[in-house]
Amino acid sequence: MSLISNFTKIFRDEYGFDTIAIRREALQYLNPGEPPTDILVLDVGTGSGWMAILAAEQGQRVISIDINPECLLRAKHRAEQALMGSVIRPLFVCADALRIPFPDNFFDAAISFDAVHHLFDCPCPAGIKEMIQVCKTHRDIIVAGLNKNGAAAVRTVHDRAGLKHEENRCDVEKLEMMLHDIGLHSTRRDTSFVTIFHAHQQCTMMKNSGQPRLNEPNLFGRIFYCRFGYLT
Numbered sequence: 001m002s003l004i005s006n007f008t009k010i011f012r013d014e015y016g017f018d019t020i021a022i023r024r025e026a027l028q029y030l031n032p033g034e035p036p037t038d039i040l041v042l043d044v045g046t047g048s049g050w051m052a053i054l055a056a057e058q059g060q061r062v063i064s065i066d067i068n069p070e071c072l073l074r075a076k077h078r079a080e081q082a083l084m085g086s087v088i089r090p091l092f093v094c095a096d097a098l099r100i101p102f103p104d105n106f107f108d109a110a111i112s113f114d115a116v117h118h119l120f121d122c123p124c125p126a127g128i129k130e131m132i133q134v135c136k137t138h139r140d141i142i143v144a145g146l147n148k149n150g151a152a153a154v155r156t157v158h159d160r161a162g163l164k165h166e167e168n169r170c171d172v173e174k175l176e177m178m179l180h181d182i183g184l185h186s187t188r189r190d191t192s193f194v195t196i197f198h199a200h201q202q203c204t205m206m207k208n209s210g211q212p213r214l215n216e217p218n219l220f221g222r223i224f225y226c227r228f229g230y231l232t
């Protein structure tokens with residue numbers, strides 16, 4: 001498997017949309033100034049695995065989740081190739097972003113790149129709330145979504161390849177409103193194809209303090225399987 005997919009090449013060559021560079025840019029928001037190896041990052045809807053690879057390249061420990069085992073398998077193989085020889089390897093876990101199988105405050109940061117249109121059911125931002133819940137207070141939540149330009153480019157390229165791209169149920173304007181409505185103060189960076197929101201959860205009050213949400217008895221089993229067999 002080639003590290004750079006045909007789609008990545010088409011976006012770069014035909015649209016000037018460098019999908020790797022923009023992911024790198026989104027990662028710049030992760031706890032700047034902190035030694036990178038001190039943080040554990042959650043990557044939600046990893047798809048191609050590129051966020052995990054790029055974060056690992058800059059020394060961050062990453063756990064990536066995706067609901068689709070086939071995506072995870074490809075992401076895992078890509079990561080193995082890209083990070084050959086590196087001691088830091090992302091962990092890929094098959095999980096639903098609406099029910100993240102990790103305890104509260106487990107991660108130092110959470111990031112989701114181009115997965116919002118799958119994950120976040122308007123007007124209920126359940127996916128973002130899950131990211132808040134599993135992330136330590138005051139830490140970074142980064143959500144990047146395709147803007148109209150980006151969505152149009154993806155649709156055209158996918159149509160040409162005979163693929164159906166899921167309609168964007170949550171454009172970046174709605175996403176900004178949602179972040180605001182759940183009390184996240186975000187900064188917004190608009191690029192030609194992607195908008196990046198960087199937010200901090202302000203206080204523990206933002207977390208759902210009801211009953212424990214982690215009721216997945218097989219959490220460590222799932223991680224074990226991902227690493228040693230299930231997805232290989």
Ligand SMILES: C[S@@+](CC[C@H](N)C(=O)[O-])C[C@H]1O[C@@H](n2cnc3c(N)ncnc32)[C@H](O)[C@@H]1O
Pocket residue numbers: 023044045046047048049050051065066067068071095096097098112113114115118119
């Ligand atoms: C456009 S793709 C991935 C983008 C990826 N983050 C990247 O940088 O290329 C969106 C991903 O979200 C995943 N996804 C959709 N619904 C999900 C859910 N409920 N939980 C976890 N992942 C989900 C899909 O399987 C898909 O791989």
